Amino acid sequence: MALALRNSLPCLVTALASLASAPETAHAGEWEVSGSAGLEMRTFLERGAYPRQLDTFQPSLQLEGDIRWTDAENRWDFVFVPYARLDAKDGDRTHVDAREAYVRWNGDGWTVRAGLAKVYWGVAESRHLVDIINQFDTVEDIDNEDKLGQPMVEISTLQDLGQLTAYVMPAFRKRTFPGEEGRFRTPLLVDNDLARFDGGRDDNADVDFALRYSHYFGDWDVGLSFFHGTDRDPRLILDPARGLFAPYYDDMTQVGVDIQYTHEAWLWKFEGIVKDTPFETFAAAVGGFEYSFYGITESGADLGVLMEYQYDGRSDDPAIAPITTADNDLFGGLRLALNDAEDTSILGGVIVDLNDGSMSGLVEASRRFGDYWVVELESRFFANVDNTNILYGLRKDSQVTLRLTRYF
Amino acid sequence: MMHKRKPRSSRLAAILAVLTLGYSLISPVTWAGEAEDKGLEIAARSDRSDTGFGDSEVTAVMTLTNAAGATSTREMYFKTLERASEQVGDKSLTVFVTPRDVQGTALLSHAKILEPDDQWLFLPALKRVKRISSANKSGPFVGSEFAFEDFTSTELNKYSYKFIGEEEFDGMKVDVVERFPLYENSGYTRQVAYIDQEVYQTRKIDFYDRKDTLLKTLTLSDYREYDGVWRAHTLTMQNHQTNKSTTLSYGDYTFKTGLSDNDFDKGVLKTIR
Numbered sequence: 001m002a003l004a005l006r007n008s009l010p011c012l013v014t015a016l017a018s019l020a021s022a023p024e025t026a027h028a029g030e031w032e033v034s035g036s037a038g039l040e041m042r043t044f045l046e047r048g049a050y051p052r053q054l055d056t057f058q059p060s061l062q063l064e065g066d067i068r069w070t071d072a073e074n075r076w077d078f079v080f081v082p083y084a085r086l087d088a089k090d091g092d093r094t095h096v097d098a099r100e101a102y103v104r105w106n107g108d109g110w111t112v113r114a115g116l117a118k119v120y121w122g123v124a125e126s127r128h129l130v131d132i133i134n135q136f137d138t139v140e141d142i143d144n145e146d147k148l149g150q151p152m153v154e155i156s157t158l159q160d161l162g163q164l165t166a167y168v169m170p171a172f173r174k175r176t177f178p179g180e181e182g183r184f185r186t187p188l189l190v191d192n193d194l195a196r197f198d199g200g201r202d203d204n205a206d207v208d209f210a211l212r213y214s215h216y217f218g219d220w221d222v223g224l225s226f227f228h229g230t231d232r233d234p235r236l237i238l239d240p241a242r243g244l245f246a247p248y249y250d251d252m253t254q255v256g257v258d259i260q261y262t263h264e265a266w267l268w269k270f271e272g273i274v275k276d277t278p279f280e281t282f283a284a285a286v287g288g289f290e291y292s293f294y295g296i297t298e299s300g301a302d303l304g305v306l307m308e309y310q311y312d313g314r315s316d317d318p319a320i321a322p323i324t325t326a327d328n329d330l331f332g333g334l335r336l337a338l339n340d341a342e343d344t345s346i347l348g349g350v351i352v353d354l355n356d357g358s359m360s361g362l363v364e365a366s367r368r369f370g371d372y373w374v375v376e377l378e379s380r381f382f383a384n385v386d387n388t389n390i391l392y393g394l395r396k397d398s399q400v401t402l403r404l405t406r407y408f
Numbered sequence: 409m410m411h412k413r414k415p416r417s418s419r420l421a422a423i424l425a426v427l428t429l430g431y432s433l434i435s436p437v438t439w440a441g442e443a444e445d446k447g448l449e450i451a452a453r454s455d456r457s458d459t460g461f462g463d464s465e466v467t468a469v470m471t472l473t474n475a476a477g478a479t480s481t482r483e484m485y486f487k488t489l490e491r492a493s494e495q496v497g498d499k500s501l502t503v504f505v506t507p508r509d510v511q512g513t514a515l516l517s518h519a520k521i522l523e524p525d526d527q528w529l530f531l532p533a534l535k536r537v538k539r540i541s542s543a544n545k546s547g548p549f550v551g552s553e554f555a556f557e558d559f560t561s562t563e564l565n566k567y568s569y570k571f572i573g574e575e576e577f578d579g580m581k582v583d584v585v586e587r588f589p590l591y592e593n594s595g596y597t598r599q600v601a602y603i604d605q606e607v608y609q610t611r612k613i614d615f616y617d618r619k620d621t622l623l624k625t626l627t628l629s630d631y632r633e634y635d636g637v638w639r640a641h642t643l644t645m646q647n648h649q650t651n652k653s654t655t656l657s658y659g660d661y662t663f664k665t666g667l668s669d670n671d672f673d674k675g676v677l678k679t680i681r
Contacts, residue, residue: 034508077679104679109670111679120535145534156675163675216526216674221539264524265543292541295595299650300548300555341472341480341551343510371480374509407508 029072038062038405044183049396054181060087062405064099077104085140092179093139098149111156116149121212121225123260123269126308126331126351127286130256130271132227133210135173142184148173162215169208172230175247183397186236186245194239194246197230198278204249206230219263225256231277233322252277265292269308279320284312288331304335306349323390328354342368356386376403447569447585451601454608455564458637463489463667467659472552475651482506482550489667495521497563499672503680512681516674521565522591530677537677546595552654553624553645555595566591572600577611580604596623609638622648634661
C-alpha cells in the first residue's frame with residue numbers, strides 16, 4: 001500500500017496541477033479551478049493499546065479540488081469540492097467525499113441552495129456544541145472540524161432583523177470510524193454496516209429539519225438554532241456475538257444558543273444546548289473568553305489567551321447517551337500569530353477533566369513557504385488518563401503530525 | 409516694584425516678538441485655533457471631494473518587499489459602500505484571492521468614528537464567521553507594512569488637524585496638514601499629510617510612531633478620475649525603521665454597482681466561498 005501510494009503520488013499531483021493550470025480570480029461567467037495536495041506523516045510516540053494497531057508511522061495523502069462557476073449576473077453559483085484521503089496504513093481512513101457539491105441561487109435578500117454543503121454554527125473554540133448540521137469525518141481528526149458534505153436544501157433570508165435560514169436534509173450520513181489498524185479508536189471496532197436507527201430500522205429514512213437565526217446587536221453576536229432529526233453522534237452498542245460496536249443513531253430535538261460579546265481585546269463566548277432524546281432531556285454548555293495582547297513584539301505579533309469551561313449534563317451510561325469527554329472540563333490555550341508575510345502561527349492548548357485529572361492537549365503550528373507551500377506541525381497528546389475516562393482508549397495515541405501541502 | 413518689573417516684561421515681550429516673527433516665517437497663521445481650523449478645512453475639502461461615490465469595487469495586487477529585496481504577492485478585491493453621514497464610517501469588504509491557502513478569507517468592516525469598528529472574519533476552510541476585536545489598530549495587515557488602521561481609519565472625524573504650511577511636492581503645490589488620531593489604540597502620535605491644491609487629493613503621508621519617530625511614508629500615485637471621483641492606483645508604504653516596503657496596485661475601479669447594506673452584512677460572508 002505504502003509503495004503503491006508513493007508511485008501514484010507524482011501522477012496524482014501532475015493530474016491535479018494540469019487540472020488547475022490557470023487559476024484566476026473568480027470572474028462571473030467563467031470556471032474557476034483550484035485545489036491542494038498534502039503529504040502527511042503522523043508519528044505515534046508509543047505502541048498502540050490494541051493488537052494490530054499501526055506502529056510508529058502513518059503516512060497519508062490528502063487531495064482537495066475546488067471547482068466553481070458563477071453566472072454573469074451573479075445569480076447562480078455552482079460549486080464542487082471533491083476530497084480524498086489515501087492512508088498507507090488504515091484502509092478505513094482511505095476515503096473520498098464531496099465536501100461541497102451544490103447549486104445556489106442568489107436573489108435580493110434571499111438565497112436558495114441545493115446539494116451537498118458544509119455549515120458552521122457557533123463561537124466556542126474547544127467544543128463545537130451547537131454545530132449539528134454536518135456529520136463529522138472523525139477518521140480525519142478527532143477535533144470535530146472535518147465534516148462530510150450534508151445533502152440539503154437551504155433557504156436563507158437576510159432582513160433588517162437578521163438572517164433566518166431553514167434547512168431540509170433528506171439524507172443522513174454515518175460517522176466515519178477508523179479500521180483495525182487505525183489509531184484513535186475504540187477497543188472494539190465500530191461497524192457502520194450494523195448501524196441502527198430509531199424504529200428498529202437499519203436504514204434511516206427520516207428527513208431532518210433545522211432553523212437558524214443569526215444577527216448582531218452592537219457588540220453582541222447572537223445565534224439561535226433548532227434541529228429535529230437524527231443525532232450525528234451515535235451511541236455505541238456492543239454486539240457480543242461479533243465482538244463489534246454497532247452505532248445507534250437516535251432521533252432527537254436540539255435547541256441551541258450561541259453568544260459572543262466583543263469588547264476591546266476581549267471576546268466572551270457562550271454556547272448552550274438543550275437536547276431531547278428518547279431516553280432523556282439534558283443541557284450542555286461551553287463558555288469562556290479569548291483575550292489578545294496585540295503587538296507584543298516590534299514586528300507586531302499577537303498573543304491570544306483562551307480559556308473555556310465545558311459542561312455536559314447527559315447520562316454517563318453509554319446505553320442511554322453517546323459518550324462525551326466534555327462533561328466537566330477546563331480548556332486553556334495560547335495562540336501566537338506572528339502577523340508576518342508567511343502567516344506563521346502557533347496554537348497550544350490543554351483540556352483537563354476536573355473530575356479525574358485526565359489531560360489531553362494539542363499544538364498546531366503553520367507557516368507558508370513561497371506562494372504555494374504550507375508546512376503544518378500538529379501534535380496531540382494524552383497524559384494522566386484515568387482508566388474510567390473514555391480517553392483511556394486513546395492513552396497510547398500521542399502523536400506528532402507533519403504535513404506539507406501544495407496549493408494550486 | 410513697578411520699576412523692577414518693567415525691564416523684565418519688555419525683555420519678555422521682545423523674546424515673544426522674535427519667536428512670533430520666527431514662527432510666522434514658517435507659517436502664515438499666528439494665533440491658536442486658526443491653524444487647526446485651516447487644517448480641518450483642507451482635510452474636509454479633500455475628504456468631501458469624493459462624496460457621492462456611492463459604492464465601489466476594485467481588485468488589487470499587494471507586493472511585500474523585505475529588507476533583502478525578496479518579494480511575495482497577494483491578490484485581493486475590495487468592495488466599499490459609502491455612508492453619506494460623516495458621523496458613521498463606510499462599510500468595506502476585503503476578500504483574498506491569493507495566496508491560495510487563504511483564498512476566500514474575508515474581512516468585513518463597519519467603520520465607526522471614535523468607537524471601535526465592527527469587524528468579522530470569514531474562514532473558508534471551516535465556513536466560520538468570527539467576530540473579531542478591532543482593538544488591533546496598529547497590527548500589520550496580512551504581514552504587510554500597512555497597519556489595519558491605515559485602511560480602516562480614513563474617516564475625516566477620526567482625527568484633529570493642524571495646518572503646517574505649503575510646499576512643493578512632485579511638481580505640485582501641496583498643503584501640509586498634521587493630523588492627530590482621536591480614536592483609541594492608534595500606533596501613531598501623528599501623521600503629516602500632503603494634499604494637492606488642485607484636485608485636493610492626498611499625495612503623501614508620513615507616519616510617526618508612539619515615540620514620535622518617523623516610522624513610515626505612504627506615497628499615493630497614479631491618480632485617475634472617474635466621473636469627478638479621484639482614486640490613487642499605486643500606494644507604496646515604506647517603513648523607514650525596517651527598510652521593508654509594501655506596494656498596493658489597484659485595477660480599474662467600478663462605481664455605483666448597486667451594492668447595498670445587505671452586501672455588507674455578516675450573513676453574506678458565508679456565500680463568498
